[in-house]
Amino acid sequence: MEIFEGLLNGFSLVLSANNLLFVFLGALIGTAVGVLPGLGPAATISLLIPIVYTIGNPATSIMFLAGIYYGAMYGGSTTSILLRLPGEAASVVTCIDGYEMAKKGRAGSALAISAIGSFVAGTIGVLGLTFLAPFLSDFALRFGPPEFFALMLMGLLLAIFLTGENPVKGAIMLLVGILLANVGIDPITGVARFTFGVIHLRDGFDFVVLAMGLFGLSEIFLTLEKKMSAEFLTKKIGKLLPTKKEWIDSRWAILRGSLIGFFIGIIPGGGAVIASLTSYAIEKKFSKNPEEFGKGAIAGVAGPESANNGAASSSFIPLLTLGIPGNAAIAIIFAALMVQGVTPGPLLIIDHPDVFWGVIASMYIGGVMLLILNLPLVGLWIQLLKVPFYIMGPAVLLITAVGCYSLRNSVYDLYLLLVFGVIGYVLRKLEFETGPLLMAFILAPLMENSLRQSLLISSGNIAIFLTRPISGILILIFAVVIIFRLLKNFRNVKKEV
Amino acid sequence: MTKQEFFAGIFVLFLGLAAVIYSVVELNLGNLAAPGPGMFPFLSGIGIVVLTLVWVGANIKKITKRTPLWGKNEWVNPIILVILTIVYIVLLEYAGYIISTLLFVFGWQMLIEHRKISSSLLTAGLCTAALYLVFVIFLRVPLPEGILNF
Numbered sequence A: 001m002e003i004f005e006g007l008l009n010g011f012s013l014v015l016s017a018n019n020l021l022f023v024f025l026g027a028l029i030g031t032a033v034g035v036l037p038g039l040g041p042a043a044t045i046s047l048l049i050p051i052v053y054t055i056g057n058p059a060t061s062i063m064f065l066a067g068i069y070y071g072a073m074y075g076g077s078t079t080s081i082l083l084r085l086p087g088e089a090a091s092v093v094t095c096i097d098g099y100e101m102a103k104k105g106r107a108g109s110a111l112a113i114s115a116i117g118s119f120v121a122g123t124i125g126v127l128g129l130t131f132l133a134p135f136l137s138d139f140a141l142r143f144g145p146p147e148f149f150a151l152m153l154m155g156l157l158l159a160i161f162l163t164g165e166n167p168v169k170g171a172i173m174l175l176v177g178i179l180l181a182n183v184g185i186d187p188i189t190g191v192a193r194f195t196f197g198v199i200h201l202r203d204g205f206d207f208v209v210l211a212m213g214l215f216g217l218s219e220i221f222l223t224l225e226k227k228m229s230a231e232f233l234t235k236k237i238g239k240l241l242p243t244k245k246e247w248i249d250s251r252w253a254i255l256r257g258s259l260i261g262f263f264i265g266i267i268p269g270g271g272a273v274i275a276s277l278t279s280y281a282i283e284k285k286f287s288k289n290p291e292e293f294g295k296g297a298i299a300g301v302a303g304p305e306s307a308n309n310g311a312a313s314s315s316f317i318p319l320l321t322l323g324i325p326g327n328a329a330i331a332i333i334f335a336a337l338m339v340q341g342v343t344p345g346p347l348l349i350i351d352h353p354d355v356f357w358g359v360i361a362s363m364y365i366g367g368v369m370l371l372i373l374n375l376p377l378v379g380l381w382i383q384l385l386k387v388p389f390y391i392m393g394p395a396v397l398l399i400t401a402v403g404c405y406s407l408r409n410s411v412y413d414l415y416l417l418l419v420f421g422v423i424g425y426v427l428r429k430l431e432f433e434t435g436p437l438l439m440a441f442i443l444a445p446l447m448e449n450s451l452r453q454s455l456l457i458s459s460g461n462i463a464i465f466l467t468r469p470i471s472g473i474l475i476l477i478f479a480v481v482i483i484f485r486l487l488k489n490f491r492n493v494k495k496e497v
Numbered sequence B: 001m002t003k004q005e006f007f008a009g010i011f012v013l014f015l016g017l018a019a020v021i022y023s024v025v026e027l028n029l030g031n032l033a034a035p036g037p038g039m040f041p042f043l044s045g046i047g048i049v050v051l052t053l054v055w056v057g058a059n060i061k062k063i064t065k066r067t068p069l070w071g072k073n074e075w076v077n078p079i080i081l082v083i084l085t086i087v088y089i090v091l092l093e094y095a096g097y098i099i100s101t102l103l104f105v106f107g108w109q110m111l112i113e114h115r116k117i118s119s120s121l122l123t124a125g126l127c128t129a130a131l132y133l134v135f136v137i138f139l140r141v142p143l144p145e146g147i148l149n150f
Helices: A002-014 A017-035 A041-055 A058-083 A094-103 A107-140 A145-163 A167-182 A199-203 A207-225 A244-266 A271-286 A299-314 A316-322 A328-339 A353-374 A378-384 A389-408 A411-429 A435-457 A469-496 B003-026 B039-062 B076-095 B097-112 B117-138
Strands: none
Touching: A002 A017, A002 A107, A002 A353, A017 A041, A017 A058, A017 A353, A017 A378, A041 A058, A041 A207, A041 A328, A041 A389, A058 A094, A058 A107, A058 A299, A058 A328, A058 A353, A058 A378, A094 A107, A094 A299, A107 A244, A107 A299, A107 A316, A107 A353, A145 A167, A145 A435, A145 A469, A167 A435, A167 B003, A167 B039, A207 A328, A207 A389, A207 A411, A207 A435, A207 B076, A244 A271, A244 A299, A244 A316, A271 A299, A299 A316, A316 A328, A316 A353, A328 A435, A389 A411, A389 B076, A389 B097, A389 B117, A411 B076, A435 B039, B003 B039, B076 B097, B097 B117
């Protein structure tokens, strides 16, 4: 009953003109980001954080940022299908069969099925979020500092072990992120750490500047190396309504993709990319005609597109209930809430029900808006790709610079932005992932606090993390994942030999 | 592991070592029962050192030849952008938002895009005007006025 009451309050909040406008803007910007290759949701959310400060209301802010995140999943499919150019990492797999369908004049069907699949999966994800999140929040109220420390550590490490190509490099980046977060005044003792007498460093680094540099500016540097040009495959998109056979071929793929996405999205580090890849592999396995995959099988579009949207919705579950961001984009949303005095976690539903239920309700409405934005307006989004880089590039950089400057009206932040941009660029050239660095940077103050509190409670006995049942189980889960990963690596090495 | 990755590993190893030494010498580590401000950076530094040694150690026999990080002339545009951005930041404080933005966009068009002077000037003017309208007029972001005083 409380769930329906909360959801109703959430809807009444979203349906105000101001909030509807921001949900719409989020969905609109998200779709644009998804369509445009290069600039991903994490970079865009970090670029728009200064706008969030001017919004002022945390509930409205998170509705806006969440809209960008799940909107990007919708938009990503458009360029994947029409241009074989994934606008977003989670849409890479859609290129395979989506582009083949477009070559055969079935682009309209592919676009329609991916939009409908996205809508169905998004709705299933939000339904799961609605009913599962309050129970998880309730359960997480039993957590103390050791449980939170174990959870944050497990979340960060799982994110590395599940997604990264090289988990050791990812773990190094994570620790570098923690070190960067330690710069400034220690909040418990008031001691200055790593400031070397520089006054500016006493405040530490702002996560917005770090995120803008690592994701936004480094992306511009990479794009400048090789100018991308999008060749239009077809000017004709074809009929948007799929045929009866296409419906039959894709309905179970949509359902399976939605469920796969939902469950993978809950796991820290799971995310939309793994969800879409898993869904593609499963659809190929389930298909009566697996040889059609790669030649324009509609299930190869329906499954992955549903999965990445399901994951985008459910990745808000660990954020809203446990205070654990599962990926870099969600970590930036987490930090944006923290800056506004709202701590995501089990107490969110009690202390800020407007934020908790507002964002859930906004996802229902945002899903409908995205369906309308993406299907009839598909031609308009394609036009966006025609904006030349000589306008887009400087505009994005100048918007980033103004956003960065406006944080403290200081050019010092602009120099920092440039430094982080160059560092991010070099790290990406060396194939170091910057996501774990940012996630660790954002979570480090909370982790340090939990660790110090846990050690104080246990009088310095580190066994507290293993003897308390919840933290013990969390560490056990992590250990199992590592063992499986190591076994998989060992088998791969054996095969190579 | 490429040679560049190897050198990156050595750099990160020194970073970790520096964090460990700084935490021990400059900060108070405390003890497990009462951790001091140096404990967390100390543990992070130790972690970096151990992981880097594992990573570099496991791959040291497999170091491949130096494969260039940048293809032919690929590094030129990013370097130009770094210089343009430094000039932009310096000018922003003294010459103000309008002049610095105009010069930045003009420089981008000429040096990175190699466009004609006339079209570069036009793009710079339009871009600056559009951004001024959005940030200063609509969003009322206080940006440096500089010598033009607006």
